[in-house]
Amino acid sequence: MGEHLSSGTGLQIAEWVFFMLLAxxxxxxxxxxxxxxxxxxxxxxxxxxxxxxAGGRRPWRIGCGRYGTEELRWYRIFSLWPRPTAELSRRGLVVMGRRAPAGDDLRELTGDLIVVEVGWLAADGSDPKEPVYELAMSEGALTGFLSWLESMPPGTHWPS
Structure with a gap:
């Protein structure tokens, strides 16, 4: 009724599937x-x-942050998605605290990194109560981040 595949044909199909997956x-x-x-x-x-x-409820994700004029765009390293996963607007962004990785952080981070908690000012100008994001970076990267946060290119005017 049906045609049977020989064992040689089945092996060839398996080879093609293997090489296609490898490619x-x-x-x-x-x-x-x-x-x-x-x-x-x-x-x-x-x-x-x-x-x-904050608080270690979610896992750390490794990525690449690109500084722009008005925001820090964060991209996941192991992704093909062309758009940033997170955009941290520079306007009203404040560093709420910094610390060394401790406890559960050390399962995903190395001890030479610095964890920075960031949030945005409230509409009335008061400091944030809870951090919105935590960033972990090297000392040099933190210096660059703080410089970017405190500076503004000449001629840039924030919209009101």
Whole structure:
């Protein structure tokens, strides 16, 4: 009734499937590498970890932050998505605290990083009560982040 595949034909099909999957994995790795190169080539980029909220409830995600005039755009390292995962607006952004990684943080971070808690000023100008994000970065990257946060390019006017 039906035609039977010989064992040689089944092996050939398995080989083709294996090589196609291998080619797809290789293409994905090349695409992630090219994306990272493009993100970092223009300058103003720094490797940092990001975690929404505070308190260690969510895992740290490694990424690349690119400084812009009005925001820090954060991209996941292992992603093909062209848009940033998070955008931290510079306007009203304040550093609420900094600390060394401790406890559960050390499962995902190294001890030489610094964790910075950030949030935005409330509409009435008061300090935030809870951090919106935590960033973990090296000492040099933190110096660059604080400089970016405190400076503003000449001629830039924030919209009211």
């Amino acid at each position: 797809l994995i290789l293409l994905a790795l090349i695409a992630v590498t090219v994306r990272r190169f493009v993100l970092e080539r223009g300058g103003g980029a720094v490797e940092c970890y990001l975690r929404p909220g």
